[in-house]
Amino acid sequence: MPPAYERLDRDNYAFLGVLTEICVAFPALSLVELGYDVFVVTDASGTFKEHTREAAHKRMAQAGVQLLSWAAVAAEMQRDWRRDIEGFGKLWTDHVPGYWCLMQSYANNPANSK
Structure with missing residues (x-):
């Protein structure tokens, strides 16, 4: 292998x-x-x-x-990035410019609050 x-x-x-x-x-x-x-x-x-x-x-x-x-x-x-926003989200924001916008829109949506 x-x-x-x-x-x-x-x-x-x-x-x-x-x-x-x-x-x-x-x-x-x-x-x-x-x-x-x-x-x-x-x-x-x-x-x-x-x-x-x-x-x-x-x-x-x-x-x-x-x-x-x-x-x-x-x-x-990962299946669901919401399980590890700091880790998986950081991977995306580091390698895909602007991805943080999606994360922020999710985090700021009242419908997604716990």
């Missing part, structure tokens, strides 16, 4: 790697074959040529790998 994976729970893995078509695709496809749910962080992996990345993505998608961005994987793992 390459060091660039995260076991999300007993049936789910998320991968990223140096070379999408090798470091990511090989273990991801192997785990899908074994019955695991596999997520690949597409914007956290590299390659030498765009066409090889696209071919690897197509191959993995056809095998059942879920291709997601770092933001989608983070949201999938």
